[in-house]
Each structure stands twice: as structure tokens, then as C-alpha cells.
Amino acid sequence: MLILKFGGTSVGNATNIKKVANIVNAYQEPKIVVLSAVSGTTNSLVNINNLLAEHKKEAATLLINELEYTYHTLIDGLFTSEYYQLKALTFIRNNFDYVRSLANNGIENEKIILAQGEIISTNLFQIYQTQLGCESKLISALDFMSIDEHGEPNIDHIKKQLNPILNREKNHKTYITQGYICKNNIGAIDNLKRGGSDYTASLIGAAIEASEIQIWTDIDGMHNNDPRYVKDTFSIDEITFDEAAELAYFGAKILHPQSIIPAQLNNIPVLLKNTFNPNDKGTLIKNCANSKGVRAIAAKDGIIAIKIKSYRMLMAYGFLKNIFEVFEKYQTAIDMITTSEIAVSLTIDDTTHLKQITEELQIFGSVEVDKQMSIICLAGSFSQSGKGISASVINCLKDIPIRMISYGGSNYNMSLLVATNDKINALNLLNKGLFVQKQLQEV
Ligand code: ASP
Ligand code: MG
Numbered sequence: 201m202l203i204l205k206f207g208g209t210s211v212g213n214a215t216n217i218k219k220v221a222n223i224v225n226a227y228q229e230p231k232i233v234v235l236s237a238v239s240g241t242t243n244s245l246v247n248i249n250n251l252l253a254e255h256k257k258e259a260a261t262l263l264i265n266e267l268e269y270t271y272h273t274l275i276d277g278l279f280t281s282e283y284y285q286l287k288a289l290t291f292i293r294n295n296f297d298y299v300r301s302l303a304n305n306g307i308e309n310e311k312i313i314l315a316q317g318e319i320i321s322t323n324l325f326q327i328y329q330t331q332l333g334c335e336s337k338l339i340s341a342l343d344f345m346s347i348d349e350h351g352e353p354n355i356d357h358i359k360k361q362l363n364p365i366l367n368r369e370k371n372h373k374t375y376i377t378q379g380y381i382c383k384n385n386i387g388a389i390d391n392l393k394r395g396g397s398d399y400t401a402s403l404i405g406a407a408i409e410a411s412e413i414q415i416w417t418d419i420d421g422m423h424n425n426d427p428r429y430v431k432d433t434f435s436i437d438e439i440t441f442d443e444a445a446e447l448a449y450f451g452a453k454i455l456h457p458q459s460i461i462p463a464q465l466n467n468i469p470v471l472l473k474n475t476f477n478p479n480d481k482g483t484l485i486k487n488c489a490n491s492k493g494v495r496a497i498a499a500k501d502g503i504i505a506i507k508i509k510s511y512r513m514l515m516a517y518g519f520l521k522n523i524f525e526v527f528e529k530y531q532t533a534i535d536m537i538t539t540s541e542i543a544v545s546l547t548i549d550d551t552t553h554l555k556q557i558t559e560e561l562q563i564f565g566s567v568e569v570d571k572q573m574s575i576i577c578l579a580g581s582f583s584q585s586g587k588g589i590s591a592s593v594i595n596c597l598k599d600i601p602i603r604m605i606s607y608g609g610s611n612y613n614m615s616l617l618v619a620t621n622d623k624i625n626a627l628n629l630l631n632k633g634l635f636v637q638k639q640l641q642e643v
Contacts, residue, residue: 201219202231203413205379205401206287208239210416210475215279217222217328219475223416224374225334228387232375232404233336235325236397237317238274241267242380245314248299253307260303268296271320277406278324284331291323298340312389315342320399326376336374339365344384344407345400347390353382353399355462359407366408377404399459406462413463414471415455421472422447423496425631426500429624432636436496437481438489439579441470443496446579446613449535450498460485491587494580499528501620502549503535503573505603506558509543510565519564520544526560536575536615543602547575547617574623576615576630582607590614596633600626 204227206220225231226318237245244267253262271292279285300314302309322338329336344361347353354635379397393401396593400416405413418442421435422444441464445457455472463470464487473482489495513519527534530553537546548554554569562566582589590607593614603618618626 201406201410202227202229202235203395203401203405203410204231204416205234205414206236206416206475207397208236208242208417209418211235211325213236213377214274216475217274217278217325218265218340219331219478220325221328221334223475223478225329225332228332228373230341230373232377232410233325234377234379234397234401234404235254235318237321237323238270241268241317241320242314242394245317248303249307249310250315252310254364255306257306259302261300264296264299264303265617268292271324274324279327279331284327286329288324292320293329293448293449295323307547311391314391315378315381315389318381322376323380323595326534328377330373333643334374335372337369337372337377337610338376341378341381341400342383344388345392345403347382347384347392349385351384351390353392353403353462355403355406358403362404362407371560394461395456397460400460402460402462402468405468405470407464410468412469412471414473416473416475418474418476420474420477420480422496424495424635425627428498429499430627432630432631434635435480436483438484439450439485439495440489440581440612441485442610443489443579443581444485446577446610447496447498449585450500450575450577452624455485473558489581493582494578494593495635496579497576497627497630498579499576499623501572501574501623503547503575503617504551504554505545505547505570505573505617506561506567506569507543507545507570508565509568513542513544514542522564523561528559529560530557532557536604536606536617538606545574547604570603570619572620573617574620576618576626577621578616578630579612580633582611582614592633593630596629597626600629 210220211217248260248263266387275288279288324334326338344358348355379400380391382390382392396460401413423433424436425433447458460470467487467488469484471482471484474480494588508523521542532548532550534546589622600618600622602616602618606615
């Protein structure tokens, strides 16, 4: 069985939904289609809840009506048959009447309101499939997707609930279900947090031991470098889960790494594809991918470097612990760290408590802060082919001042800290030295 998950833009309007149906119906094998809400809908539902929380019921109702109206345009563009158009309109009408009635109870029904986005997109898609004459079965995620008292999904539990449904509803080629929404430990409607539909796909994939999980979005998979700053980037054919996780922090926004853990643990490949360019191969994430040295480069701005220098650090123990405790106290995550015998440099990206942190660190030594820095992350498999990688990286950047280097934390990552002003230059030099020249050599 395949899992095909489509994000908000993929189901964002009538034209796009038609593309999704083409992709889905081209697969002969059985599949579960997981849909996000139409893009913008969850945001509107959040806004509606916010207004309800502020007791602005009239403004909330106005927003509900506006949102309902956007579905009329979508339905107009999607349905050619009057019969199915009416069916879709009736569904929308009933659904929004329900939301309006929930709104009467103030904020009490927040989670139920949030769940409507995915309920709407899946129902409309199913009606559209019927208009096309393509048989499909809508199964409600609320009947099998669940979280425990800590808000964590439990795969065994999901398995126990989902498998009987699929056994009862045998022999359908296409099952359709909602991403994001679930029931919680007390049986109330809840969700897997914003962006949670990828997580749903991965959890279902793990629960039914799917052959592959496909995540369809609006870009051609992961790129080897940031296409906003570098001209000759290309999408990566394959990448390991570990490498993908290293890149995720650096704006490789395509997927949240946590959301693919169930797939990784169950060894199910995840294929990232573009709904708007389905012929592109996309990127395959799996446990073991062809090892190729540096696989991809990504960068993150807004980084602050803090250096603490102290002769008391020399041959002393407990020094780092004291320093880390300051960051822990202010709940500020440290990203990169490098040490020498008399100093330690580390980076943060959350400046909320920078002032307090630097003040407290002064107890331990002199403190220097560098702002407007960028981390450049190189992800790849450096264990077998690590030889020479650091030399080539440093060689590429020989004219760029490097503030920090971190290598060896894992076999999959090398991080460099440079001034943000040098970032674009650095990304291009690395691209040229590590990818373009390599390709030329391979030709
Ligand atoms: N609709 C939800 C959101 O916008 C979940 C998702 O799209 O993944 O956050
Ligand atoms: Mg999304």
C-alpha cells in the first residue's frame, strides 16, 4: 500500500485539486491519500478561534462567512455536473452552519473548529473523485488517529484502530483521510499541531507498513543548495533520514524531521514530490542512500555567536556545565559549539534573553558577542568518504573569514559560522567547489 500526502497548496484551488486527482488516479496499486486543509483555511480557523477567545463573536461570524464563500469559488471551478456541485455546496453549507453553531459556545470548541479544514478538503475531494467516476472510500482520521496524555501518537494504538477499518473496508483502490486531526486520550477531537499532516502520513505509513510514503508539495524535492542565492542548484535524488534531519533546522522547510521518525524507524522510504511538476523525480529519503560525500548545503541567518574566555577554564572541569546552565535557565537552545583550552564559543538564534545571558556569563570570564552571523550546514555521509572533505571545504572558503567550525558531532554534518554578509559568497564558492567541479570531473 502507498501513502500519498498532499499539502495545502496542492489542494489550494480547483485547478490544483484536479492535478491531485490525476496523480492519485494514475497509481494502480491501493493507496491511502492524506490531505491537508485548503491553504489558508487552518490560518482562518485559528483567527476565528482567536476572535472567539476575545469574545468578538460578530467578527468571528464574519470571518466564518468569508471562509465559506471561498469554497463557493472552489466548488464552481471543480464541479461540472450540477448534481455533484449541489452535493458539494450542501456539504459546505452544513459544515459552516455547524461551525457557526460551535462559535455560539465561545472558545470551548476550538479543536473541533480547527479540525474542519481537513474534514472539508477530504469530503470535497471524495465528491470530486465520484464525479470523475473513480471509486474511493473516505475513512475518518478521528476513528484511528490518536494521541496519548502527553500529546504523543502511539503507533501500536493507531495500528489496532486502523487495521480493522481497512479489513472491513477491503478492496478499495483509494482511501482518503484527513491529515493533522486526531482524538486525544479522553476521546475528544484534537490535532497533531500545525503542519501535522506530514506526521499523519508517516504514522499511517508506519502503522500499515506501507511500501512508500509520498509527500507532495509545491517544490521539486530538496535542493543541494539554496536556490534563492545560488544559481546552479539541483534537486537531490536521494538522501538519508539522518542527513535530512541535519538540514531541516536550516530552512529545508519541506518536511519537519520529527514527522518522519515513524517512517525512519519502520524503514519506509519517503519520497518528496512536486504536485506542479510531477515528472520531476523528486527526492527519496531512506535509511541508506548512495554515499556521496557532501549531499547538500543550507544556511541559516540571525545567528549570534557568544565567546566566553577564561583562564579558569584551563584544565578545569565543570566549566562548560556552569555555562550551559545559564542557557538552560533562560530556555535558550545552543546550536553550535566549539572549544579551545581557554575559551568556548557557541551560537544561539533566540535573542529574547541575550542581555541576561551575557550578564550572567560574565561571572565566568570575558564575554564577546558577534551578531549577524550565519551558520552554513553541509550535510552528507562523511564516515566512509570523509577523507579530504574538510580540506576541500576550507579550500573553497579560503578567502572568507570563518568564525567557527564544527565537525565530527555526527557523521552527517559539518557546520561553519560566517558573517551573514559573507553567506551568499560562501554558498556559491562551496557550490562551485563541491558540486559543479565534481560534476565536471565525473563527466
Ligand atoms: N492544516 C494544518 C496546518 O495548516 C496541517 C497541515 O497542513 O499539515 O497546519
Ligand atoms: Mg504543510
